[in-house]
Amino acid sequence: MTGTINPKVIYLPTAAIQRAVRRYPTPFFLYEEQRIRENCRRFRDTFRKYFPSFAPLYAVKANTNPSLLKIIFSEGFGADASSEAEAWITRRLGGCGMYTGNYTTPEEFQFVLKTGGFQLNLDDISMLPTIRRLGAPEFLSFRVNPGLSQGGMKSLFLAGPDAKYGVPLEDIAAAYRQARSLGVKRFGIHAMTGSNVLDKTYFAAVAAKLLQIVARINREAGIVIERLNIGGGFGVPYRPEQKSLDLEAVARGVRQAFDAQCARYGITEPILMAEPGRCIMADTGWLIGRVHVIKNSQKTFVGIDAGMNDLPRPAIYDAYHQVTVLGKPLRGVVKKVNVVGRLCENNDQFARDRMLPVVKVGDFLVIHNAGAHAFAMAHNYNNRLRSAEYLLTRRGIMCRIRRAETIRDLFRNSAIPHCSRRGRSSERSVS
Ligand SMILES: Cc1ncc(COP(=O)(O)O)c(C=O)c1O
Structure with a gap:
């Protein structure tokens, strides 16, 4: 495949992503x-x-x-x-x-x-x-x-x-x-x-x-x-x-x-x-998730902590996104895997039958071209939370430009029926 590879698709600010994963919990978006x-x-x-x-x-x-x-x-x-x-x-x-x-x-x-x-x-x-x-x-x-x-x-x-x-x-x-x-x-x-x-x-x-x-x-x-x-x-x-x-x-x-x-x-x-x-x-942003589960079933499913709620394009359009295993080049031993998220939806799959370097629990996976129509399409289905966003500035400084959602954010606008000691319910807001 070398020779036909478009450097724009596979470009990664690797050192910055490595710095970010040491500092911040996954999943998150990073922009340059x-x-x-x-x-x-x-x-x-x-x-x-x-x-x-x-x-x-x-x-x-x-x-x-x-x-x-x-x-x-x-x-x-x-x-x-x-x-x-x-x-x-x-x-x-x-x-x-x-x-x-x-x-x-x-x-x-x-x-x-x-x-x-x-x-x-x-x-x-x-x-x-x-x-x-x-x-x-x-x-x-x-x-x-x-x-x-x-x-x-x-x-x-x-x-x-x-x-x-x-x-x-x-x-x-x-x-x-x-x-x-x-x-x-x-x-x-x-x-x-x-x-x-x-x-x-x-x-x-x-x-x-x-x-x-x-x-x-x-x-x-x-x-x-x-x-x-x-x-x-x-x-x-x-x-x-x-x-x-x-x-x-x-x-x-x-x-x-x-x-x-x-x-x-x-x-x-x-x-x-x-x-x-x-x-x-599009090519200024990456979604980074960590591998938590590797399931060897009829296929090998690599489960990361990001999901279709972060980046719905593959689920909605069957869209292709390049995936890189951070720090592992696509040479040597590779294995065909499906990269999946944690939602209860079978189309919560970032990549199907993709050849990747051998992945281990704890590896970080980077989804490319996640700068456009990605976070903007993110949602809360399955009550999953929207991820944080970070920016690598021109001066090389890493800034948080949106914090990750919390469970409280999800229910901020809901009336939550409260069970009193006598078993009657009343309405109370969580915020
Ligand atoms: C009216 C309108 N303008 C511009 C755009 C941007 O399109 P793109 O991101 O493909 O450049 C869209 C995307 O759906 C659109 O609906």
């Missing part, structure tokens, strides 16, 4: 600040080379830890938020950006408008009456469903007939006309059509399609689109044999699409925006 900054700069600067006014946003949903958001915002990224909490934390950190809800309630719109700092991106024409009631903003964008889609797996295809997102093309001109009649003065367009795309030609195709729609809106409604957001979805390799997305080729392709379509339709070039999550954060 330097890598986050490098990913931000690579993305921002590659697009700025071709689009000097390029305006990058970061998809907050990929990883919402405030300390990490602060780093990303300090690299010149705005926020792509899609829930009240994401809008709230962005504002608390002094950020601003675009708000893309879907099936949004009036209360949610109200919250975001009150929070301030966000341009609204509507998912459907049917939301306009709510916007009218709340007061039309000066700028409004629509998320369209342009028909084309791609993704790392079927469940990550986010446009086309089966997708719940975006204004259908037949409504698009009417949507902009109606928005204008409410008093909106300036307009944007947005699409988010798929996630974890590694095809370098895809983003140019999305841009070309959006520019065709921009021309149609201009022709049918006489509206000029100022901002064009091609969404996120920039893939990262999860398997060592996968190639990284060639961002330079992506940006160049989008530039060519802009040149060709703007000339073809005679439209003014909109400001380009994008809102990556995964390609900023």
Whole structure:
């Protein structure tokens, strides 16, 4: 396999992880600040080379830890938020950006408008009456469903007939006309059509399609689109044999699409925006668990103290994550094992039939690409607790940026019936 191994997939800050496991109880996440900054700069600067006014946003949903958001915002990224909490934390950190809800309630719109700092991106024409009631903003964008889609797996295809997102093309001109009649003065367009795309030609195709729609809106409604957001979805390799997305080729392709379509339709070039999550954060984080049980059954099951509640992607999407046994290189004697967590779910398996160096109880296993859509998707099923998060700063200092949950955290909001001495129950909060 050597020669085809992608160093980005197998990269580990080994010394830092070894330091961390000596200091902190497992399981935990570790992130590397330097890598986050490098990913931000690579993305921002590659697009700025071709689009000097390029305006990058970061998809907050990929990883919402405030300390990490602060780093990303300090690299010149705005926020792509899609829930009240994401809008709230962005504002608390002094950020601003675009708000893309879907099936949004009036209360949610109200919250975001009150929070301030966000341009609204509507998912459907049917939301306009709510916007009218709340007061039309000066700028409004629509998320369209342009028909084309791609993704790392079927469940990550986010446009086309089966997708719940975006204004259908037949409504698009009417949507902009109606928005204008409410008093909106300036307009944007947005699409988010798929996630974890590694095809370098895809983003140019999305841009070309959006520019065709921009021309149609201009022709049918006489509206000029100022901002064009091609969404996120920039893939990262999860398997060592996968190639990284060639961002330079992506940006160049989008530039060519802009040149060709703007000339073809005679439209003014909109400001380009994008809102990556995964390609900023995925390879900057690792989940570390300790081996507690090795069961030799029909297969060998290696049980660690982390689980699908920490990183649900393998359970939800059957997604592949590289696993390293800390301090044991993948050479010499290897054994086929399943790496599993402690939840009462048979899909609580991080890796199936994976060749790993011979593992012993007490070894530490590192799950790679755990920086994006990992902790952010963590949950409490089986009343398992969310793990702590640590950051290795640029200066080499290790900081705790979120403590691990406690059992009390889990029941903080519950009324706990209390059995009094006489056997009657009363309600008491644990906090
Ligand atoms: C609207 C929107 N924008 C951006 C993203 C970020 O996608 P990715 O992490 O694949 O870049 C998502 C992810 O689901 C999304 O729904």
